[in-house]
Amino acid sequence: MSKDRILMAHGSGGLMSQRLIEGLFKEHWHNEYLDQMLDGAVLNVPAGRIAMSTDSFVITPIFFPGGDIGKLAVCGTVNDLLACGAKPMYLTVGMIIEEGLDMEELRRIVASMAETARQAGVSIVSGDTKVVEKGSADKIFINTTGIGHVAEGVDYRPARMQEGDTVIVTGFVGDHGLSVLAQREGLRFSTLALSDCAALVEIAEIAASYGDRVRCMRDPTRGGLATVLNELAGQAGRSIVVREQDIPVSPVVQGACDMLGMDPLYMANEGKFVIVVDESAAESLLDKIQGTPTGQNARIIGSVSQAGRANVRIVTPLGAERILGMLEGEHLPRIC
Amino acid sequence: MSKDRILMAHGSGGLMSQRLIEGLFKEHWHNEYLDQMLDGAVLNVPAGRIAMSTDSFVITPIFFPGGDIGKLAVCGTVNDLLACGAKPMYLTVGMIIEEGLDMEELRRIVASMAETARQAGVSIVSGDTKVVEKGSADKIFINTTGIGHVAEGVDYRPARMQEGDTVIVTGFVGDHGLSVLAQREGLRFSTLALSDCAALVEIAEIAASYGDRVRCMRDPTRGGLATVLNELAGQAGRSIVVREQDIPVSPVVQGACDMLGMDPLYMANEGKFVIVVDESAAESLLDKIQGTPTGQNARIIGSVSQAGRANVRIVTPLGAERILGMLEGEHLPRIC
Numbered sequence: 191m192s193k194d195r196i197l198m199a200h201g202s203g204g205l206m207s208q209r210l211i212e213g214l215f216k217e218h219w220h221n222e223y224l225d226q227m228l229d230g231a232v233l234n235v236p237a238g239r240i241a242m243s244t245d246s247f248v249i250t251p252i253f254f255p256g257g258d259i260g261k262l263a264v265c266g267t268v269n270d271l272l273a274c275g276a277k278p279m280y281l282t283v284g285m286i287i288e289e290g291l292d293m294e295e296l297r298r299i300v301a302s303m304a305e306t307a308r309q310a311g312v313s314i315v316s317g318d319t320k321v322v323e324k325g326s327a328d329k330i331f332i333n334t335t336g337i338g339h340v341a342e343g344v345d346y347r348p349a350r351m352q353e354g355d356t357v358i359v360t361g362f363v364g365d366h367g368l369s370v371l372a373q374r375e376g377l378r379f380s381t382l383a384l385s386d387c388a389a390l391v392e393i394a395e396i397a398a399s400y401g402d403r404v405r406c407m408r409d410p411t412r413g414g415l416a417t418v419l420n421e422l423a424g425q426a427g428r429s430i431v432v433r434e435q436d437i438p439v440s441p442v443v444q445g446a447c448d449m450l451g452m453d454p455l456y457m458a459n460e461g462k463f464v465i466v467v468d469e470s471a472a473e474s475l476l477d478k479i480q481g482t483p484t485g486q487n488a489r490i491i492g493s494v495s496q497a498g499r500a501n502v503r504i505v506t507p508l509g510a511e512r513i514l515g516m517l518e519g520e521h522l523p524r525i526c
Numbered sequence: 527m528s529k530d531r532i533l534m535a536h537g538s539g540g541l542m543s544q545r546l547i548e549g550l551f552k553e554h555w556h557n558e559y560l561d562q563m564l565d566g567a568v569l570n571v572p573a574g575r576i577a578m579s580t581d582s583f584v585i586t587p588i589f590f591p592g593g594d595i596g597k598l599a600v601c602g603t604v605n606d607l608l609a610c611g612a613k614p615m616y617l618t619v620g621m622i623i624e625e626g627l628d629m630e631e632l633r634r635i636v637a638s639m640a641e642t643a644r645q646a647g648v649s650i651v652s653g654d655t656k657v658v659e660k661g662s663a664d665k666i667f668i669n670t671t672g673i674g675h676v677a678e679g680v681d682y683r684p685a686r687m688q689e690g691d692t693v694i695v696t697g698f699v700g701d702h703g704l705s706v707l708a709q710r711e712g713l714r715f716s717t718l719a720l721s722d723c724a725a726l727v728e729i730a731e732i733a734a735s736y737g738d739r740v741r742c743m744r745d746p747t748r749g750g751l752a753t754v755l756n757e758l759a760g761q762a763g764r765s766i767v768v769r770e771q772d773i774p775v776s777p778v779v780q781g782a783c784d785m786l787g788m789d790p791l792y793m794a795n796e797g798k799f800v801i802v803v804d805e806s807a808a809e810s811l812l813d814k815i816q817g818t819p820t821g822q823n824a825r826i827i828g829s830v831s832q833a834g835r836a837n838v839r840i841v842t843p844l845g846a847e848r849i850l851g852m853l854e855g856e857h858l859p860r861i862c
Binding site: 197198199201202203204205206207208226227228229230231232233234235237238239240241242243244245246247248269270271273274275276280282283284285286315316317318320321322323325326327328331333335336337340346347408409411412413417421425456515516517518519520521523524 | 533534535537538539540541542543544562563564565566567568569570571573574575576577578579580581582583584605606607609610611612616618619620621622651652653654656657658659661662663664667669671672673676682683744745747748749753757761792851852853854855856857859860862
C-alpha cells in the first residue's frame with residue numbers, strides 16, 4: 191500500500207484542504223480563535239503597544255538533533271517577539287508543502303508545533319497551506335508570524351545602549367549551526383551535536399524584571415553572535431568590545447570548529463539571547479539566567495564602549511584587539 | 527555582463543542580507559515601524575480586538591495580466607482582514623526566494639507591494655527573506671500576515687446569518703483564475719483576461735456603514751464562489767440558495783469556460799467579496815457597491831434559507847435545483 195502523502199488537492203482551498211485543516215491542524219492546535227474558522231482570527235489583546243514579527247523557515251533537513259522545522263518555527267518567532275520586549279500571544283502559520291511529502295512527517299511537525307506553542311504560552315490562531323508540485327519546493331517551508339503585547343514603558347531599542355553597559359550571551363554559541371551541519375553532512379563527533387532550539391520565555395521574564403536597566407535583547411540566529419553584535423553596534427552608533435576567552439562555546443562545537451576551520455561566532459543559534467544591561471545589574475541578572483535550564487552557560491562577554499565608531503572589537507587571550515565584522519558571504523545555507 | 531541576480535548570501539542574515547534590506551526593501555517600504563530594525567516591529571494599535579490573518583502566495587507565473595505576486599500578496603491579506611470586519615493596519619512580509627532570481631523582477635515585485643500597500647492604507651512593518659538553492663523553490667514565494675483593528679460591536683461570524691438574508695457577490699467571478707490560466711497556457715481570447723486582483727477597502731467601508739445588518743463577508747479565492755458559499759453554509763448550519771442566471775460572469779470568462787469545459791463558480795477571484803446582508807438593506811447596499819470602481823458588476827445572487835441542512839443549492843434558468851458542492855480535487859494549482 192502506498193504511503194499517505196500530501197497531494198496537490200490538499201492546497202486547493204476545497205474539500206481536501208478542509209479535511210487537512212479539520213483532521214490535522216485543528217486536531218493539534220485547536221483553541222477558541224482557530225476554531226472561529228474565519229479568513230483570519232479576531233483576537234483579544236490588551237490595550238497598548240503590540241509587537242509583530244515574521245520569519246520563514248526553510249531549514250534542511252527538516253528533522254535534526256534537538257528539534258525539527260516545526261519547533262524551530264515556533265521558537266524563532268517567539269524569541270523575536272521576546273527580543274522586542276513583548277509577551278508573545280498569538281501565532282499564524284503559513285505552510286508551503288511540496289507535493290508528495292509524507293503525511294506522517296507533516297503530522298510530527300504539526301504535533302511538535304503544538305507542543306512548543308503550549309510550552310511557550312502562545313496560541314496558533316490562523317493558518318494557510320499551499321501545495322506546490324514536486325520539485326517546486328523542498329519538502330516544507332513554514333512561515334510563522336506572531337504578535338505579543340509590549341508592557342508600558344518597555345523599550346528595547348539598541349539606541350538605549352550606554353557606555354559601560356554589560357553584554358551577556360545566555361549560553362554556548364554555535365550549537366544549532368553545528369547540529370544542522372552534522373546532520374546534513376553525516377558528521378559524527380564524540381558528543382552528539384544538539385541544536386539549542388528553544389523558546390526563551392523564562393529568560394525574557396527575568397530580564398523584564400530588571401526594568402529599564404536592560405537596554406536591549408537580540409537573538410543571534412543566522413549570522414551568529416558576531417553579526418548580531420554588529421547590528422546592535424550599528425544601530426546604537428557605539429562600539430562593543432568582547433573578550434574572546436569569555437565567549438561560551440561547548441567542547442563539541444569548539445572541537446568541530448577547530449577541525450573544520452569554522453568560527454563559532456558566525457554559527458547559528460536558535461535558543462540564545464544577547465542581552466545588553468546596565469553594568470550595576472549585570473552580575474545579578476547573569477546569576478538568575480544561569481539558574482534557568484536554557485541559561486546555565488550564560489556569560490558576560492564584554493561591554494559597550496563610547497559613541498562614535500559603530501564597530502565590534504574582540505580582544506584575544508593574548509590581549510590583541512581586532513575588528514569582528516558581520517558575516518560576509520554565506521556560511522551555511524538553509525540553517526533556519 | 528551578467529544580470530544582477532539573487533545569491534544564496536542574500537539570505538545569510540549577514541552583510542548581503544543587510545544590503546538587500548537597506549537598498550531595496552527599506553527603500554520602497556520605509557515607515558517609522560520598518561525603520562526600527564528590531565527583530566520585529568513595535569506598533570501602536572487602538573484598544574480593543576485585533577484581527578490577524580496569514581497567506582502564502584506561490585502563484586505561477588509571478589507576473590500576470592492585472593497583477594503580480596506582490597500585488598496579490600498585499601491584496602489577499604488585506605481582503606482577509608476586511609472580511610473579518612477589521613480595518614487593515616500592518617503587514618509583515620516573508621519572502622522565500624530561489625537563488626538566481628532576476629533582481630529586476632524582485633525590484634518590480636517590491637515596488638508593486640509598496641504601491642498596493644499605500645493604496646490600501648497599510649504599512650509593511652517587518653520582514654524576513656530566505657534564499658534557497660536553485661531548484662528548491664520556484665522563483666519566489668511570499669507570505670504576508672496582517673493585523674487590523676476590529677471596531678466595537680463588529681461581528682462577521684457566519685453564525686449570524688438568518689433566514690431570508692440576501693447574498694451579494696461584488697462582481698464578475700472567475701477573472702483571476704482565467705487570467706492566470708491564460709497566461710500560463712498561452713491562451714488568447716478576443717478580450718484580454720485580466721485578473722480582478724484588488725484590495726477591497728472601499729467596499730468593506732460601505733458594508734461597515736450598514737452595521738449589524740451586514741452579517742458576514744468572505745473573499746472567494748482558491749476554491750471559487752461555490753466553495754466559499756459552502757463554507758458559509760457549513761459554518762452557519764443553513765442552506766444558501768443561489769440563482770445561476772444572477773451570478774455575474776464576464777463574457778470572456780463565460781466564453782473561455784464554455785470552450786474549455788470549466789465552471790466559473792470554481793474559479794479563483796482575488797478582488798471579490800461575498801456579502802450576506804439583511805434583506806431590508808440589500809438593494810441599498812448593492813447600489814452603493816455598484817458605485818465603486820471594483821464593484822460595478824455586483825449582483826444579488828441568492829438568499830439564506832432555513833437552518834438544518836448546511837448545503838448550497840443552485841437554481842438553473844429552467845427552474846431546476848441542484849446541490850452546488852465544494853471544490854473537489856484540484857482545479858488549477860498555484861493560482862495564488
